[in-house]
Amino acid sequence: MSIQQLRPYFTIEEESAAELVEKKSRFIALAVHVETEEEALSIIEDLRKRYYDARHNCYAYRLGASGEIAKSSDDGEPSGTAGRPMMDILVKKDLTDILVVVTRYFGGVLLGTGGLVRAYSGALSMALDNADVVTMIPVQMEKLKLAYSEIGKIKYILNESDVRIIDEQYGSDVELKVAVPTTVFGKFASALKEATSGEILLDCDIENVVYLKS
Secondary structure, rough: OOOOOOOEEEEEEEOEEEEEEOEEEEEEEEEEEEOHHHHHHHHHHHHHOOOOOOOOOEEEEEEEEOOOOEOOOEOOOOOOOOHHHHHHHHHHEEEEEEEEEEEOOOOOOOHHHHHHHHHHHHHHHHHHHHHOEEEEEEEEEEEEEHHHHHHHHHHHHHHHHEEEEEEEEOOEEEEEEEEEEEEHHHHHHHHHHHOOOOOOOOOOHHHHHHEEOO
16 A cells, blocks of 8 residues: 555544433443554453443444454344444444444343344444544654754745644754645655755655544
8 A cells, every 4th residue: 555545534532422222121332442452352341341230242343544453243142233233333434443332231122133233223323423533644754854044934834735743852953743644745745855955855654654633
């Protein structure tokens, strides 16, 4: 994958919860930001301990900028009635780096496969409606070393290119740590080269790319 193919993705910032009651069954939904499978599995285990007396703890999680890691579980419910519908919601909303768990306390009334899908999907949708969704954008991190006389024009270029200054250090020279959105990298690199008469040259390097909240 080239740096130009990297795209923003969406996740949630804080955990969010909701509860739905359907024919006496309680469906408790939780959505949490996670960044590793280990983190997701640890939270799932903690929830199983917290809701030790619940009938089911169904879950789905997606990880990575493209949701390349994805797993779901019906946890004993009929196949395809819980984990898969929950995953479908995450995919439809293009959410990743997220774990969702819906805990069910059985109320004694069978809901049928269609009723289960609606209940699990409904509880999760309520939790996601309460969540703060954030956009994560791919940026290349760069360090610029400048003379004091260049600061004005360079900061103008930074502003025009929507490049974020992460850190500034002032000594004999000025050192800036900046985050360059991959979508404007070529334009920014060319402007910087022209403004410094070729003294500052930047190269695309996917290894230097991180994702920051927009």
